[in-house]
Amino acid sequence: MKFVIATHNQGKIVEFRRMLEPMGIEVVMAELSEPEETGKTFGENAYIKAESACRETGLPAVADDSGLCVDYLDGAPGIYSARFAEPGKRRLTVLEKLHGVPEEQRGAHFVSAVCCVFPNGDRIDAEGKCFGAIAQESRGENGFGYDSIFVQDGRTFGEMSDQEKDARSHRGKAFEEFERKLKEYLEGLEKENV
Template structure:
């Protein structure tokens, strides 16, 4: 079945903007789950993959259309992988991006630069319908480290404190097109696009 419409299973405006930009020109009409009065799914699972499937299934159930969910987060080695799947809620259920960044910097207080390795993780799940037994899955990572003070006005989430390997600019200082190409989300979407080609031909 060719996919001509796709619902993005997120209410995060930063994430929606990035994904819409990445999917432009792919011949698919992209809509937000809010267009279908879709409530937020309860992300109760312990893994990115399980949470992505929960969100995609929720969005396709309400919209009646194929749905793409992205579950992503920041994993810091010296924090045993935290904030991980709780990245968006690290400082509490209603935490802002700034709240989460400050909580992370507090947790890393006193940790030297060579002990602040981290990676952004993204898992994407695309369900054609609510009972899809074989969803399309793509997973990617973006390696780097956490700096001591936020830098840059672009991006969202932990971007201002994430310094990618081989870069002297944080994720928030990268131009959007460059970040979309390098990031965990960009890499996962590139994998998903290859899987999608057979769906849209």
């Protein structure tokens, strides 16, 4: 099975490949346009990206839209996580906005909505969330995006190994649900073709 990944984010490409290949999916890279993310939810934006990539390549396409939701910031940056500040300043912007905010008010969660669109128009949607808090400063070299400021059990995602992060992250949970739904979908197709 060949799937195209609908993202230009190198960090996501690495994670997608790590999660999809054990499912028996061959990850195909393609030059894709970047559709405008006009959705009001993570799920809507994931669908926009997956549908566009599927249309361009003729292959099943998998996309995710994910982000950090900070309680103290009323859920921001949320669906605007990738556009919250200029590249390279996003983590710093969150830390600055939480400067002086006590530990008990630094709660946050990550959301990942995964969408797979097939050339026949079928789709699979899955979502994962993980809860934690915002660190006082950036820690750790692993991961990407907001990983080095998101704390669970005393460590940031940036301080965890890939395997540890996948086991507890929003994207790991979303892909776990996606794998289950994909299996059900493929079994349904097999029954139709018997």
